Amino acid sequence: MDSTVSVIIPAYNASRTIGETLRSASAQTYGNLEIIVVDDGSRDETPEIVRAHAATDSRIRLVTQANAGVAAARNAGVAASHGEFIAPLDSDDLWHPAKIERQLQVFRDGGEDVGLVYTWFALIDGQSRVVQLRHDPRYEGDVLAALAYRNFIGNGSSALIRRDVFDRTGGYDPSLRGRGGQGCEDWKLYFEIAAISQFGVVPAPMTGYRDLDDNMSSDVLQMLRSRDLCTADLLPAHPQLAKAFRSGRNRLSRLLFHRAIRLGRKQDVARLGLSIVRYDPLFFAAMVGSLPISAFKGVIGRLWRSGGYQGQAAGDFAGLNPL
Template sequence: MKNVVTIVLPAYNASEYLSETINSVLSQTFPDFELLVIDDGSTDNTTDIVRDFCQRDSRMRLISQKNQGVSVARNTGIKMAQGEFIAFIDSDDLWMPNKLAMHVQHLRANPNLGLSYARVEFMTFDGKPTGKYSNPRLVNISAKDLYEENAAVTPSNAVISRTALEQVGGFDGELSGAADAELFLRVKCHGWQVEGIDQVLVLYRTSLGGMSSQLYKMEEDWNLLSQKAQVYAPELIKHDYKQARAMLLRYLARRTLRLELSSELGIKFMNRALKSEWTLIFKEPRRTILTAVAVYGKFFISSMRGSNS
Protein backbone atom coordinates (compact mmCIF):
# COMPACT_ATOMS: atom_id res chain seq x y z
CA MET A 1 0.00 0.00 0.00
CA LYS A 2 1.40 3.37 -1.01
CA ASN A 3 -0.39 5.48 1.60
CA VAL A 4 -1.52 5.05 5.18
CA VAL A 5 -4.84 6.84 4.60
CA THR A 6 -7.10 7.17 1.58
CA ILE A 7 -9.47 10.13 1.75
CA VAL A 8 -12.63 9.88 -0.32
CA LEU A 9 -14.31 13.17 -1.26
CA PRO A 10 -17.54 12.87 -3.31
CA ALA A 11 -18.35 16.06 -5.24
CA TYR A 12 -21.40 17.05 -7.22
CA ASN A 13 -21.66 20.70 -8.35
CA ALA A 14 -19.56 21.50 -5.30
CA SER A 15 -17.59 24.51 -6.51
CA GLU A 16 -18.78 26.96 -3.84
CA TYR A 17 -16.91 25.45 -0.88
CA LEU A 18 -14.73 22.78 -2.51
CA SER A 19 -11.45 24.72 -2.46
CA GLU A 20 -11.80 25.45 1.25
CA THR A 21 -12.54 21.78 1.95
CA ILE A 22 -9.57 20.53 -0.08
CA ASN A 23 -7.23 23.03 1.60
CA SER A 24 -8.28 21.72 5.01
CA VAL A 25 -7.26 18.22 3.85
CA LEU A 26 -3.96 19.28 2.32
CA SER A 27 -3.11 21.15 5.54
CA GLN A 28 -3.12 17.96 7.64
CA THR A 29 -0.14 17.50 9.95
CA PHE A 30 -0.18 13.80 8.98
CA PRO A 31 1.02 13.88 5.35
CA ASP A 32 0.93 10.22 4.28
CA PHE A 33 -2.39 10.13 2.45
CA GLU A 34 -4.01 10.10 -0.96
CA LEU A 35 -7.05 12.23 -1.70
CA LEU A 36 -9.52 10.82 -4.22
CA VAL A 37 -12.10 13.32 -5.43
CA ILE A 38 -15.02 11.50 -7.02
CA ASP A 39 -16.78 13.87 -9.40
CA ASP A 40 -20.33 12.54 -9.60
CA GLY A 41 -21.32 14.07 -12.92
CA SER A 42 -20.94 17.75 -12.01
CA THR A 43 -22.09 20.38 -14.50
CA ASP A 44 -20.35 23.35 -12.85
CA ASN A 45 -16.59 23.98 -12.63
CA THR A 46 -15.96 21.36 -9.93
CA THR A 47 -13.58 19.38 -12.15
CA ASP A 48 -11.58 22.52 -13.08
CA ILE A 49 -11.02 23.27 -9.39
CA VAL A 50 -9.88 19.71 -8.68
CA ARG A 51 -7.56 19.56 -11.72
CA ASP A 52 -5.87 22.75 -10.57
CA PHE A 53 -5.21 21.22 -7.15
CA CYS A 54 -3.99 17.97 -8.75
CA GLN A 55 -1.33 19.89 -10.67
CA ARG A 56 -0.04 21.34 -7.41
CA ASP A 57 -0.22 18.25 -5.16
CA SER A 58 0.58 14.74 -6.38
CA ARG A 59 -1.39 13.17 -3.52
CA MET A 60 -4.64 14.11 -5.26
CA ARG A 61 -6.53 12.25 -7.97
CA LEU A 62 -9.72 13.11 -9.83
CA ILE A 63 -12.09 10.28 -10.72
CA SER A 64 -15.10 11.23 -12.86
CA GLN A 65 -18.31 9.23 -13.25
CA LYS A 66 -21.87 9.86 -14.36
CA ASN A 67 -24.21 11.04 -11.64
CA GLN A 68 -25.16 8.08 -9.43
CA GLY A 69 -25.57 9.61 -6.00
CA VAL A 70 -23.26 10.21 -3.07
CA SER A 71 -23.25 6.63 -1.70
CA VAL A 72 -22.17 5.19 -5.06
CA ALA A 73 -19.53 7.92 -5.36
CA ARG A 74 -18.10 7.01 -1.96
CA ASN A 75 -18.08 3.34 -2.93
CA THR A 76 -16.15 4.20 -6.11
CA GLY A 77 -13.50 5.77 -3.90
CA ILE A 78 -13.43 2.77 -1.59
CA LYS A 79 -12.81 0.42 -4.54
CA MET A 80 -9.85 2.53 -5.73
CA ALA A 81 -8.39 3.15 -2.28
CA GLN A 82 -4.85 2.03 -1.49
CA GLY A 83 -4.70 3.14 2.12
CA GLU A 84 -4.65 1.12 5.32
CA PHE A 85 -7.42 3.36 6.63
CA ILE A 86 -10.17 5.14 4.70
CA ALA A 87 -11.52 8.55 5.65
CA PHE A 88 -14.44 10.45 4.18
CA ILE A 89 -15.12 14.14 3.82
CA ASP A 90 -18.05 15.91 2.20
CA SER A 91 -17.38 18.74 -0.21
CA ASP A 92 -18.52 21.52 2.14
CA ASP A 93 -17.09 20.37 5.49
CA LEU A 94 -13.71 21.21 7.04
CA TRP A 95 -11.10 19.27 9.02
CA MET A 96 -8.94 20.48 11.86
CA PRO A 97 -5.22 20.15 10.96
CA ASN A 98 -4.55 17.28 13.40
CA LYS A 99 -7.54 15.15 12.43
CA LEU A 100 -5.76 12.39 10.51
CA ALA A 101 -2.88 12.25 12.99
CA MET A 102 -5.30 11.65 15.85
CA HIS A 103 -7.29 8.97 14.05
CA VAL A 104 -4.27 7.04 12.78
CA GLN A 105 -2.87 6.96 16.31
CA HIS A 106 -6.26 5.86 17.64
CA LEU A 107 -6.73 3.05 15.10
CA ARG A 108 -3.18 1.75 15.31
CA ALA A 109 -3.38 1.54 19.09
CA ASN A 110 -6.20 -1.00 18.83
CA PRO A 111 -6.29 -3.51 15.93
CA ASN A 112 -9.91 -4.41 16.82
CA LEU A 113 -11.05 -0.83 16.27
CA GLY A 114 -13.01 -0.67 13.03
CA LEU A 115 -14.33 2.90 13.18
CA SER A 116 -12.83 6.00 14.77
CA TYR A 117 -14.69 9.30 15.04
CA ALA A 118 -14.43 12.50 17.07
CA ARG A 119 -16.59 15.41 18.13
CA VAL A 120 -18.04 17.89 15.66
CA GLU A 121 -18.45 21.65 15.75
CA PHE A 122 -21.45 22.97 13.83
CA MET A 123 -21.06 26.02 11.63
CA THR A 124 -23.59 27.96 9.61
CA PHE A 125 -23.83 27.45 5.86
CA ASP A 126 -21.67 30.54 5.30
CA GLY A 127 -18.97 29.17 7.61
CA LYS A 128 -19.66 31.05 10.85
CA PRO A 129 -19.29 29.16 14.16
CA THR A 130 -22.52 28.44 16.01
CA GLY A 131 -20.94 27.62 19.36
CA LYS A 132 -22.68 24.25 19.26
CA TYR A 133 -20.88 20.90 19.42
CA SER A 134 -21.82 17.24 19.20
CA ASN A 135 -21.58 15.41 22.50
CA PRO A 136 -21.71 11.74 21.57
CA ARG A 137 -20.86 8.70 23.59
CA LEU A 138 -17.18 7.96 22.95
CA VAL A 139 -16.39 4.60 24.60
CA ASN A 140 -18.12 1.27 25.27
CA ILE A 141 -20.26 1.80 22.17
CA SER A 142 -22.92 -0.84 21.58
CA ALA A 143 -25.00 -1.57 18.49
CA LYS A 144 -27.97 -0.18 20.43
CA ASP A 145 -26.13 3.13 20.88
CA LEU A 146 -25.46 3.41 17.15
CA TYR A 147 -29.01 2.43 16.21
CA GLU A 148 -30.46 5.09 18.47
CA GLU A 149 -28.10 7.89 17.48
CA ASN A 150 -25.46 8.47 14.80
CA ALA A 151 -22.57 9.30 17.11
CA ALA A 152 -20.32 10.40 14.25
CA VAL A 153 -22.99 12.84 12.93
CA THR A 154 -21.48 12.99 9.43
CA PRO A 155 -19.33 10.83 7.13
CA SER A 156 -16.73 13.63 7.31
CA ASN A 157 -16.05 12.50 10.87
CA ALA A 158 -15.38 8.83 10.13
CA VAL A 159 -12.09 7.02 9.59
CA ILE A 160 -12.57 3.29 9.01
CA SER A 161 -10.19 0.35 8.88
CA ARG A 162 -9.80 -0.91 5.32
CA THR A 163 -10.02 -4.47 6.65
CA ALA A 164 -13.36 -3.68 8.30
CA LEU A 165 -14.74 -2.18 5.09
CA GLU A 166 -13.62 -5.19 3.06
CA GLN A 167 -15.52 -7.42 5.48
CA VAL A 168 -18.78 -5.46 5.80
CA GLY A 169 -18.95 -3.77 2.38
CA GLY A 170 -19.43 -0.11 1.55
CA PHE A 171 -22.32 2.35 1.68
CA ASP A 172 -25.80 1.14 0.77
CA GLY A 173 -26.76 2.82 -2.50
CA GLU A 174 -30.48 2.71 -1.64
CA LEU A 175 -29.93 5.02 1.33
CA SER A 176 -29.06 8.70 1.16
CA GLY A 177 -28.97 10.62 4.45
CA ALA A 178 -28.85 7.49 6.63
CA ALA A 179 -26.23 5.62 4.59
CA ASP A 180 -23.42 6.56 6.96
CA ALA A 181 -25.38 5.60 10.09
CA GLU A 182 -26.27 2.23 8.54
CA LEU A 183 -22.64 1.53 7.59
CA PHE A 184 -21.39 2.42 11.08
CA LEU A 185 -24.02 0.13 12.63
CA ARG A 186 -23.02 -2.67 10.26
CA VAL A 187 -19.35 -2.30 11.27
CA LYS A 188 -20.30 -2.73 14.92
CA CYS A 189 -22.68 -5.64 14.26
CA HIS A 190 -19.86 -7.52 12.48
CA GLY A 191 -17.81 -7.52 15.68
CA TRP A 192 -15.62 -4.45 15.25
CA GLN A 193 -15.11 -1.93 18.02
CA VAL A 194 -16.30 1.63 17.50
CA GLU A 195 -14.82 4.48 19.54
CA GLY A 196 -14.65 8.25 19.55
CA ILE A 197 -11.94 10.79 20.33
CA ASP A 198 -12.76 13.52 22.83
CA GLN A 199 -11.69 16.39 20.59
CA VAL A 200 -13.40 18.52 17.96
CA LEU A 201 -11.79 17.50 14.66
CA VAL A 202 -14.52 18.38 12.12
CA LEU A 203 -16.39 21.58 11.27
CA TYR A 204 -19.78 20.55 9.93
CA ARG A 205 -21.71 22.92 7.69
CA THR A 206 -25.41 22.87 8.50
CA SER A 207 -28.26 23.43 6.08
CA LEU A 208 -28.96 26.95 4.82
CA GLY A 209 -32.68 26.49 5.25
CA GLY A 210 -35.23 23.79 5.76
CA MET A 211 -38.40 22.28 4.45
CA SER A 212 -40.74 19.84 6.12
CA SER A 213 -40.16 17.44 3.22
CA GLN A 214 -36.48 17.14 4.21
CA LEU A 215 -37.45 15.97 7.70
CA TYR A 216 -39.95 13.45 6.36
CA LYS A 217 -37.23 12.18 4.00
CA MET A 218 -34.94 11.68 7.00
CA GLU A 219 -37.66 9.64 8.68
CA GLU A 220 -38.20 7.60 5.53
CA ASP A 221 -34.46 6.92 5.29
CA TRP A 222 -34.34 5.82 8.93
CA ASN A 223 -37.22 3.41 8.36
CA LEU A 224 -35.29 1.90 5.44
CA LEU A 225 -32.18 1.66 7.66
CA SER A 226 -34.24 -0.33 10.17
CA GLN A 227 -35.37 -2.69 7.41
CA LYS A 228 -31.75 -3.20 6.33
CA ALA A 229 -30.60 -3.82 9.90
CA GLN A 230 -33.34 -6.40 10.39
CA VAL A 231 -31.26 -8.73 8.21
CA TYR A 232 -28.06 -8.67 10.29
CA ALA A 233 -29.34 -7.49 13.70
CA PRO A 234 -32.90 -8.86 14.11
CA GLU A 235 -32.76 -8.96 17.92
CA LEU A 236 -31.66 -5.32 18.05
CA ILE A 237 -34.60 -4.20 15.93
CA LYS A 238 -37.01 -6.39 17.87
CA HIS A 239 -36.05 -4.97 21.27
CA ASP A 240 -35.05 -1.39 20.48
CA TYR A 241 -37.18 -0.24 17.54
CA LYS A 242 -39.76 1.75 19.52
CA GLN A 243 -37.24 3.65 21.60
CA ALA A 244 -34.95 4.32 18.64
CA ARG A 245 -37.90 5.58 16.61
CA ALA A 246 -38.97 7.84 19.47
CA MET A 247 -35.46 9.29 19.67
CA LEU A 248 -35.46 9.95 15.93
CA LEU A 249 -38.84 11.73 16.10
CA ARG A 250 -37.64 13.77 19.08
CA TYR A 251 -34.57 14.76 17.04
CA LEU A 252 -36.79 15.79 14.11
CA ALA A 253 -38.91 17.89 16.49
CA ARG A 254 -35.72 19.63 17.62
CA ARG A 255 -34.71 20.16 13.99
CA THR A 256 -37.92 22.10 13.34
CA LEU A 257 -36.64 24.64 15.85
CA ARG A 258 -33.17 24.92 14.29
CA LEU A 259 -34.61 25.24 10.80
CA GLU A 260 -37.30 27.68 11.96
CA LEU A 261 -40.11 25.55 10.58
CA SER A 262 -43.72 25.76 11.74
CA SER A 263 -44.48 25.11 15.38
CA GLU A 264 -47.29 22.78 14.29
CA LEU A 265 -44.75 20.49 12.59
CA GLY A 266 -42.62 20.39 15.73
CA ILE A 267 -45.68 19.44 17.77
CA LYS A 268 -46.52 16.61 15.37
CA PHE A 269 -43.03 15.08 15.62
CA MET A 270 -42.90 15.47 19.41
CA ASN A 271 -46.37 13.94 19.88
CA ARG A 272 -45.42 10.99 17.70
CA ALA A 273 -42.17 10.53 19.65
CA LEU A 274 -44.03 10.27 22.95
CA LYS A 275 -46.66 8.01 21.40
CA SER A 276 -43.92 5.68 20.10
CA GLU A 277 -42.22 5.41 23.52
CA TRP A 278 -43.60 7.65 26.26
CA THR A 279 -41.12 6.23 28.78
CA LEU A 280 -38.45 8.28 26.99
CA ILE A 281 -39.40 11.00 29.47
CA PHE A 282 -37.93 8.86 32.26
CA LYS A 283 -35.14 7.15 30.29
CA GLU A 284 -33.74 10.42 28.88
CA PRO A 285 -35.45 13.14 30.90
CA ARG A 286 -33.16 16.06 30.13
CA ARG A 287 -33.21 15.85 26.33
CA THR A 288 -36.86 14.87 26.16
CA ILE A 289 -38.19 17.51 28.54
CA LEU A 290 -36.04 20.31 27.11
CA THR A 291 -37.15 19.46 23.57
CA ALA A 292 -40.80 19.21 24.62
CA VAL A 293 -40.68 22.54 26.47
CA ALA A 294 -39.06 24.27 23.49
CA VAL A 295 -41.46 22.79 20.93
CA TYR A 296 -44.67 23.26 22.92
CA GLY A 297 -43.45 26.65 24.14
CA LYS A 298 -42.93 27.87 20.58
CA PHE A 299 -46.41 26.66 19.67
CA PHE A 300 -47.94 28.44 22.66
CA ILE A 301 -46.13 31.72 21.90
CA SER A 302 -47.15 31.54 18.24
CA SER A 303 -50.76 30.93 19.24
CA MET A 304 -50.73 33.86 21.67
CA ARG A 305 -49.28 36.18 19.04
CA GLY A 306 -51.90 35.03 16.56
CA SER A 307 -54.75 35.70 18.97
CA ASN A 308 -53.41 39.19 19.82
CA SER A 309 -52.94 40.29 16.22
Protein backbone atom coordinates in the same frame (compact mmCIF):
# COMPACT_ATOMS: atom_id res chain seq x y z
CA MET B 1 2.57 3.67 11.41
CA ASP B 2 3.24 5.04 7.92
CA SER B 3 0.10 3.67 6.28
CA THR B 4 -1.51 5.42 3.35
CA VAL B 5 -4.82 7.08 4.21
CA SER B 6 -7.32 7.40 1.37
CA VAL B 7 -9.43 10.55 1.69
CA ILE B 8 -12.71 10.04 -0.20
CA ILE B 9 -14.68 13.17 -1.13
CA PRO B 10 -18.01 12.78 -2.98
CA ALA B 11 -18.95 16.04 -4.70
CA TYR B 12 -22.08 17.23 -6.48
CA ASN B 13 -22.38 20.89 -7.46
CA ALA B 14 -19.96 21.69 -4.63
CA SER B 15 -18.21 24.72 -6.14
CA ARG B 16 -19.04 26.91 -3.12
CA THR B 17 -17.16 24.74 -0.64
CA ILE B 18 -14.95 22.15 -2.36
CA GLY B 19 -11.89 24.41 -2.45
CA GLU B 20 -11.90 25.00 1.30
CA THR B 21 -12.59 21.31 1.95
CA LEU B 22 -9.62 20.29 -0.19
CA ARG B 23 -7.37 22.78 1.59
CA SER B 24 -8.32 21.30 4.96
CA ALA B 25 -7.48 17.79 3.68
CA SER B 26 -4.19 18.89 2.14
CA ALA B 27 -3.17 20.65 5.37
CA GLN B 28 -3.19 17.47 7.49
CA THR B 29 -0.12 17.04 9.65
CA TYR B 30 -0.11 13.40 8.57
CA GLY B 31 1.11 13.64 5.00
CA ASN B 32 0.83 10.11 3.59
CA LEU B 33 -2.53 10.71 1.94
CA GLU B 34 -4.24 10.12 -1.36
CA ILE B 35 -7.16 12.51 -1.83
CA ILE B 36 -9.80 11.26 -4.25
CA VAL B 37 -12.66 13.52 -5.27
CA VAL B 38 -15.55 11.72 -7.00
CA ASP B 39 -17.49 14.23 -9.07
CA ASP B 40 -21.04 12.86 -9.14
CA GLY B 41 -22.20 14.50 -12.37
CA SER B 42 -21.83 18.11 -11.24
CA ARG B 43 -23.21 20.85 -13.49
CA ASP B 44 -21.15 23.64 -11.96
CA GLU B 45 -17.41 24.36 -11.76
CA THR B 46 -16.63 21.61 -9.23
CA PRO B 47 -14.38 19.54 -11.60
CA GLU B 48 -12.40 22.60 -12.68
CA ILE B 49 -11.79 23.63 -9.07
CA VAL B 50 -10.59 20.13 -8.18
CA ARG B 51 -8.25 20.05 -11.18
CA ALA B 52 -6.78 23.39 -10.14
CA HIS B 53 -6.01 22.01 -6.68
CA ALA B 54 -4.61 18.79 -8.16
CA ALA B 55 -2.17 20.88 -10.21
CA THR B 56 -0.53 22.08 -6.97
CA ASP B 57 -0.94 18.91 -4.85
CA SER B 58 -0.11 15.61 -6.56
CA ARG B 59 -1.99 13.67 -3.87
CA ILE B 60 -5.32 14.96 -5.25
CA ARG B 61 -7.06 12.96 -7.96
CA LEU B 62 -10.40 13.51 -9.70
CA VAL B 63 -12.76 10.66 -10.60
CA THR B 64 -15.90 11.49 -12.57
CA GLN B 65 -19.16 9.61 -12.96
CA ALA B 66 -22.74 10.21 -14.05
CA ASN B 67 -24.93 11.31 -11.17
CA ALA B 68 -25.67 8.25 -9.02
CA GLY B 69 -25.94 9.60 -5.47
CA VAL B 70 -23.63 10.01 -2.50
CA ALA B 71 -23.37 6.31 -1.60
CA ALA B 72 -22.35 5.30 -5.13
CA ALA B 73 -19.85 8.17 -5.25
CA ARG B 74 -18.25 7.15 -1.96
CA ASN B 75 -18.04 3.51 -3.08
CA ALA B 76 -16.45 4.59 -6.38
CA GLY B 77 -13.86 6.57 -4.47
CA VAL B 78 -13.03 3.62 -2.23
CA ALA B 79 -12.75 1.33 -5.27
CA ALA B 80 -10.28 3.75 -6.89
CA SER B 81 -8.18 4.07 -3.73
CA HIS B 82 -5.24 2.07 -2.38
CA GLY B 83 -4.82 3.13 1.25
CA GLU B 84 -4.92 0.92 4.31
CA PHE B 85 -7.36 3.38 5.89
CA ILE B 86 -10.46 5.07 4.46
CA ALA B 87 -11.25 8.66 5.49
CA PRO B 88 -14.60 9.90 4.13
CA LEU B 89 -14.98 13.67 3.86
CA ASP B 90 -18.08 15.44 2.57
CA SER B 91 -17.47 18.25 0.11
CA ASP B 92 -18.73 20.97 2.46
CA ASP B 93 -17.05 19.82 5.68
CA LEU B 94 -13.65 20.68 7.17
CA TRP B 95 -10.95 18.95 9.20
CA HIS B 96 -8.65 20.21 11.91
CA PRO B 97 -5.03 19.78 10.67
CA ALA B 98 -4.26 17.11 13.29
CA LYS B 99 -7.40 15.00 12.73
CA ILE B 100 -5.88 12.06 10.85
CA GLU B 101 -2.72 12.03 12.97
CA ARG B 102 -4.71 11.79 16.19
CA GLN B 103 -7.02 9.08 14.84
CA LEU B 104 -4.07 6.96 13.75
CA GLN B 105 -2.67 7.25 17.28
CA VAL B 106 -5.91 5.77 18.63
CA PHE B 107 -5.57 2.90 16.15
CA ARG B 108 -2.00 2.29 17.36
CA ASP B 109 -3.07 2.33 21.00
CA GLY B 110 -6.15 0.14 20.46
CA GLY B 111 -4.66 -2.58 18.32
CA GLU B 112 -6.09 -4.66 15.49
CA ASP B 113 -9.53 -5.04 17.06
CA VAL B 114 -10.30 -1.35 16.44
CA GLY B 115 -11.95 -0.96 13.03
CA LEU B 116 -13.17 2.64 13.21
CA VAL B 117 -12.07 5.78 15.04
CA TYR B 118 -14.32 8.85 15.07
CA THR B 119 -13.91 12.39 16.37
CA TRP B 120 -16.18 14.96 17.91
CA PHE B 121 -17.43 17.68 15.56
CA ALA B 122 -18.07 21.40 15.67
CA LEU B 123 -21.18 22.65 13.89
CA ILE B 124 -20.16 25.36 11.41
CA ASP B 125 -22.14 27.75 9.22
CA GLY B 126 -21.73 28.85 5.61
CA GLN B 127 -18.80 31.11 6.55
CA SER B 128 -17.02 28.30 8.45
CA ARG B 129 -17.82 29.91 11.80
CA VAL B 130 -18.40 27.62 14.76
CA VAL B 131 -22.03 27.88 15.86
CA GLN B 132 -22.16 24.95 18.26
CA LEU B 133 -19.75 22.85 20.33
CA ARG B 134 -22.02 20.36 22.05
CA HIS B 135 -20.98 17.07 20.45
CA ASP B 136 -19.07 15.00 23.03
CA PRO B 137 -19.94 11.26 22.91
CA ARG B 138 -17.46 8.85 24.47
CA TYR B 139 -18.68 5.52 23.13
CA GLU B 140 -15.84 3.11 22.36
CA GLY B 141 -15.22 -0.61 22.25
CA ASP B 142 -18.46 -2.51 21.57
CA VAL B 143 -20.86 0.23 20.47
CA LEU B 144 -23.51 -1.78 18.59
CA ALA B 145 -26.39 -1.11 21.01
CA ALA B 146 -25.53 2.58 21.23
CA LEU B 147 -25.54 2.87 17.43
CA ALA B 148 -28.90 1.12 17.18
CA TYR B 149 -30.30 3.94 19.30
CA ARG B 150 -28.59 6.85 17.55
CA ASN B 151 -25.84 7.82 15.16
CA PHE B 152 -23.62 9.29 17.85
CA ILE B 153 -20.87 9.97 15.28
CA GLY B 154 -23.31 12.44 13.77
CA ASN B 155 -21.97 12.96 10.25
CA GLY B 156 -20.15 11.34 7.35
CA SER B 157 -16.80 13.13 7.71
CA SER B 158 -15.55 12.16 11.19
CA ALA B 159 -14.71 8.46 10.79
CA LEU B 160 -11.41 6.84 9.89
CA ILE B 161 -11.92 3.20 8.90
CA ARG B 162 -9.59 0.24 8.40
CA ARG B 163 -9.90 -0.85 4.77
CA ASP B 164 -10.01 -4.56 5.58
CA VAL B 165 -12.95 -3.89 7.93
CA PHE B 166 -14.72 -1.71 5.34
CA ASP B 167 -14.29 -4.51 2.79
CA ARG B 168 -16.12 -6.93 5.10
CA THR B 169 -19.25 -4.78 4.99
CA GLY B 170 -21.54 -4.00 2.08
CA GLY B 171 -19.99 -0.54 1.75
CA TYR B 172 -22.30 2.46 1.50
CA ASP B 173 -25.78 1.35 0.42
CA PRO B 174 -26.65 2.92 -2.98
CA SER B 175 -30.10 1.30 -2.97
CA LEU B 176 -31.35 3.86 -0.44
CA ARG B 177 -31.47 6.48 -3.15
CA GLY B 178 -33.66 4.34 -5.39
CA ARG B 179 -35.92 3.56 -2.44
CA GLY B 180 -36.42 7.27 -1.72
CA GLY B 181 -34.33 7.26 1.43
CA GLN B 182 -30.91 8.87 1.05
CA GLY B 183 -29.41 10.29 4.22
CA CYS B 184 -28.50 7.47 6.62
CA GLU B 185 -25.93 5.67 4.47
CA ASP B 186 -23.15 6.50 6.91
CA TRP B 187 -25.16 5.32 9.95
CA LYS B 188 -25.90 1.99 8.26
CA LEU B 189 -22.22 1.49 7.41
CA TYR B 190 -21.12 2.39 10.95
CA PHE B 191 -23.58 -0.17 12.33
CA GLU B 192 -22.23 -2.90 10.04
CA ILE B 193 -18.69 -2.04 11.13
CA ALA B 194 -19.71 -2.07 14.81
CA ALA B 195 -21.09 -5.59 14.34
CA ILE B 196 -17.62 -6.90 13.48
CA SER B 197 -15.11 -4.62 15.21
CA GLN B 198 -14.41 -2.19 18.03
CA PHE B 199 -14.65 1.62 17.90
CA GLY B 200 -12.28 4.26 19.19
CA VAL B 201 -12.74 8.00 19.70
CA VAL B 202 -10.69 11.19 19.61
CA PRO B 203 -12.47 13.27 22.28
CA ALA B 204 -11.99 16.64 20.60
CA PRO B 205 -13.85 18.58 17.84
CA MET B 206 -11.58 17.69 14.93
CA THR B 207 -14.32 17.81 12.25
CA GLY B 208 -16.24 20.88 11.10
CA TYR B 209 -19.75 19.76 10.09
CA ARG B 210 -21.48 22.38 7.96
CA ASP B 211 -25.16 23.00 8.66
CA LEU B 212 -26.79 24.48 5.54
CA ASP B 213 -30.42 24.68 4.43
CA ASP B 214 -29.73 22.58 1.33
CA ASN B 215 -27.91 19.77 3.15
CA MET B 216 -29.41 16.34 2.58
CA SER B 217 -30.12 16.16 6.31
CA SER B 218 -32.41 19.20 6.00
CA ASP B 219 -35.00 17.03 4.18
CA VAL B 220 -36.63 15.84 7.38
CA LEU B 221 -39.09 13.29 5.98
CA GLN B 222 -36.41 11.77 3.76
CA MET B 223 -34.15 11.38 6.79
CA LEU B 224 -36.90 9.48 8.62
CA ARG B 225 -37.55 7.30 5.56
CA SER B 226 -33.84 6.60 5.36
CA ARG B 227 -33.68 5.64 9.03
CA ASP B 228 -36.71 3.34 8.61
CA LEU B 229 -35.26 1.64 5.53
CA CYS B 230 -31.91 1.06 7.21
CA THR B 231 -33.59 -0.31 10.32
CA ALA B 232 -35.66 -2.71 8.21
CA ASP B 233 -32.42 -3.96 6.59
CA LEU B 234 -30.49 -4.30 9.86
CA LEU B 235 -33.11 -5.58 12.29
CA PRO B 236 -33.47 -9.18 10.99
CA ALA B 237 -29.87 -9.93 11.95
CA HIS B 238 -30.15 -8.09 15.28
CA PRO B 239 -33.67 -8.71 16.69
CA GLN B 240 -32.41 -8.17 20.24
CA LEU B 241 -31.98 -4.47 19.38
CA ALA B 242 -35.59 -3.88 18.27
CA LYS B 243 -36.37 -1.68 21.28
CA ALA B 244 -33.23 0.41 20.77
CA PHE B 245 -34.05 0.89 17.07
CA ARG B 246 -37.60 2.00 17.90
CA SER B 247 -36.54 4.34 20.70
CA GLY B 248 -33.87 5.80 18.44
CA ARG B 249 -36.37 6.48 15.69
CA ASN B 250 -38.56 8.36 18.15
CA ARG B 251 -35.56 10.30 19.38
CA LEU B 252 -34.62 11.35 15.84
CA SER B 253 -38.17 12.39 14.96
CA ARG B 254 -38.38 14.46 18.15
CA LEU B 255 -35.11 16.22 17.34
CA LEU B 256 -36.25 16.98 13.78
CA PHE B 257 -39.63 18.17 15.07
CA HIS B 258 -38.07 20.57 17.56
CA ARG B 259 -35.56 21.79 14.97
CA ALA B 260 -38.38 22.54 12.52
CA ILE B 261 -40.15 24.53 15.24
CA ARG B 262 -36.97 26.46 16.07
CA LEU B 263 -36.44 27.31 12.41
CA GLY B 264 -40.06 28.30 11.92
CA ARG B 265 -40.67 25.69 9.21
CA LYS B 266 -44.41 25.28 9.54
CA GLN B 267 -44.75 22.74 6.72
CA ASP B 268 -42.06 20.50 8.21
CA VAL B 269 -43.69 20.70 11.63
CA ALA B 270 -47.02 19.55 10.18
CA ARG B 271 -45.45 16.74 8.13
CA LEU B 272 -43.29 15.52 10.99
CA GLY B 273 -46.21 15.61 13.39
CA LEU B 274 -48.23 13.42 11.06
CA SER B 275 -45.29 11.04 10.57
CA ILE B 276 -44.75 10.69 14.32
CA VAL B 277 -48.46 10.07 14.95
CA ARG B 278 -48.50 7.32 12.34
CA TYR B 279 -45.36 5.66 13.68
CA ASP B 280 -46.03 5.93 17.41
CA PRO B 281 -49.15 7.87 18.49
CA LEU B 282 -48.46 7.29 22.18
CA PHE B 283 -45.00 8.80 21.83
CA PHE B 284 -46.44 11.83 20.01
CA ALA B 285 -49.01 12.35 22.77
CA ALA B 286 -46.34 12.11 25.44
CA MET B 287 -44.04 14.47 23.54
CA VAL B 288 -46.70 17.16 23.14
CA GLY B 289 -48.14 16.56 26.59
CA SER B 290 -44.77 17.09 28.25
CA LEU B 291 -44.69 20.73 27.11
CA PRO B 292 -45.90 23.19 29.74
CA ILE B 293 -48.67 25.53 28.56
CA SER B 294 -46.32 28.51 28.48
CA ALA B 295 -43.78 26.62 26.38
CA PHE B 296 -46.49 25.38 24.03
CA LYS B 297 -47.71 28.93 23.48
CA GLY B 298 -44.16 30.03 22.80
CA VAL B 299 -43.76 27.26 20.21
CA ILE B 300 -46.90 28.34 18.39
CA GLY B 301 -45.77 31.93 18.46
CA ARG B 302 -42.39 31.12 16.96
CA LEU B 303 -44.02 29.12 14.20
CA TRP B 304 -46.09 32.07 13.04
CA ARG B 305 -43.52 34.81 13.38
CA SER B 306 -41.47 35.58 10.30
CA GLY B 307 -37.77 34.87 10.13
CA GLY B 308 -35.68 31.90 11.20
CA TYR B 309 -33.03 30.89 13.65
CA GLN B 310 -29.87 32.97 13.66
CA GLY B 311 -26.93 31.06 15.07
CA GLN B 312 -24.50 32.91 17.29
CA ALA B 313 -21.02 32.46 15.87
CA ALA B 314 -18.52 31.29 18.47
CA GLY B 315 -15.45 31.56 16.29
CA ASP B 316 -13.77 30.39 13.10
CA PHE B 317 -13.34 26.59 12.80
CA ALA B 318 -9.90 27.08 11.22
CA GLY B 319 -8.82 28.87 14.36
CA LEU B 320 -10.30 26.33 16.78
CA ASN B 321 -7.73 24.70 19.06
CA PRO B 322 -9.20 21.44 20.38
CA LEU B 323 -5.89 19.92 21.48
